[in-house]
Amino acid sequence: MTLESPPDDVTLYRQMLRIRRFEEKVLASFSSGIFYGTTHTYIGQEADAVGVLACHEEGDIVVSNHRCHGHFLAYGGSMHALAAELMGRATGVTGGRGGSQHVQWKDFYANGILGGTVPLAVGMALAEKSLNTGRVVFAFMGDGTLGEGVVYESLNMASLWSLPVLFVLENNRYAQTTPIQLHLAGEISDRFQAFAIPVAEAETVDVIEVFKLAQEAVVKVRTGEGPQALVLHTYRYGPHSKGDDTRDPEEVLKYRKRDPLQLQANRIDPDLCKRVEVEVETEVDEAFQRAQNDPLADPASLTLPLDPTP
Amino acid sequence: MNVLQALNGSLHACMAESERVYFLGEDILDPYGGAFKVAQGLSTAYPDRVITTPVSEAGIVGLGIGMALRGLNVVVEIMFGDFIALAADQIINHAAKLRWMSEDKVRIPLVIRTPMGGGRGYGPTHSQTLEKHFLGVPGLRVLAVTTIDDPGSLLKHAILEDNDPILFIEHKLLYTKALQPLNETSEFNLEKSGERYPVYRLKVAGSPPPTLTITAYGYMAELACQALQRLAFEYEVFADLVVPTQISPFDHHLLLESLAHTNRLLTVEEGSHTHGWGAEVLARVVEALGPRLQAKRVAALDMPIPTSGPLEKTVIPDVEGIIQAAREMIS
Ligand SMILES: Cc1ncc(C[n+]2csc(CCOP(=O)(O)OP(=O)(O)O)c2C)c(N)n1
């Protein structure tokens, strides 16, 4: 299999900008009371989802976590359906059942229990391998999730049985309010290597660099070389969820200066950039407007998970 | 004073009173002080005994058991009650059995505090009422906070005066609710039975003898208080409300006293209906009272908790549902 070149610069920029503007709108609209529950925004980490998922093919599986909006949009999920889900509308991705962190659509699965999704991802990889489909599982997790023991059980089995899964570890240096030096001993990459899972690692917000690393790893996974890991050191610009930011503002500012969008914009003609911006802003506004006009989820749509009749 | 302040004050008092009290949990350091702020100020006041942990629920409960085995009084905070499922093995197969298996030679003075419940749109993995799965585990005590009397002293008894493992349930919606101190409420006649983990019996002040007994714990007791008043003033239905703070093991004596007069029992819980707390309560009182008892259960629908407001409201019991069930029993 040959390495494909990345999507064109404008496409990558547009993908990241769609996530950025969507998430900004989410944060800005929260206080107006249009959403149910809470949210975890992806602002600052856009290059990860866009770069990695530019390598996914139709039928590949994406396993995401609580911070799933960016993964979902990069996967190809509908912006309107996501906005509607946050607003508890009947037209939401799961009709208002799951909300911000429990999104399931096609081969995309997200859940709010940290780590719990990782064995599921490995199980899906085992299924795809057993069925000989050639599909790849992309399993996203954060640095904080490395605290959960089930992650290591999963890495062990993925490697033991040489399963087609790419672990994407997004190290944004915090688990909620806890900085990595207070929650993690040792090196992240060593955790994968201990199970003989090859690691590619980068401290970058460059979407093209992320794409290249991901593409190399995905090719190996797809051609049966077994699981691979991608460790992406990044940063989130926004609070963990809504208002809970206890980080040093200086530190946030420092990382804001190496903005993945700015970096990508520099590769594009400024007029074209402007046009993309206007288009994306219109897309986001329309998605929210449409969602807000949709009917709220109807209690009559609720079903029992199981029919009690034996 | 509200429930959050009472619990926070109690934690401060316990740590001040005994140097053997340790506190573990995720994101509990100041200035954040935990996702629901119950740990606020603790890490500043007791930096050596307040430990922020990795995201490792099974691990930190297990560590808590180990520390307790060696004589410390340990409080572990599980950020959302839903995550207690990750620690179930440590609780059921270790904490609850160690004392018994050692013929009482070892003790586990451990309190696992956690916020349960819905009403805030947090969705299927952040809104559940999971304590039903831990009721009836031999060797485990399960307590639930209400606004009645003093939740701070309930927590203090659990931490400093109990040497057995305790699951301590705090409903999220209770944190901001004002306390109802025992002798200061004019709306209810309040009776208290037991000292460490009391059972309360309430009726609307000055109301005629009750014809119905309602029992509820936690946030549902709060809703049942509201229902009690509306039943009295709007429908002239007079009920006793029995509120246990210890929900497992279960002591039904005060309930039986009330039922001796009413013969009608309505149980109210936020957990899902089937195989719930109410089922055990009913079984106990039917065994004691026989077929003359009339009974009904109010509980959540047997499905996960949805996020969207109108859906979540449909699944979780509310005041209207309690009133309606009560009226159906009386008519
Ligand atoms: C089992 C479990 N424990 C705790 C939480 C609460 N929680 C949600 S996100 C989070 C931090 C996760 O950190 P990380 O994995 O680094 O992801 P990030 O939020 O940084 O994207 C925590 C502790 C949870 N959702 N699930």
Ligand SMILES: [Mg+2]
């Ligand atoms: Mg993180």
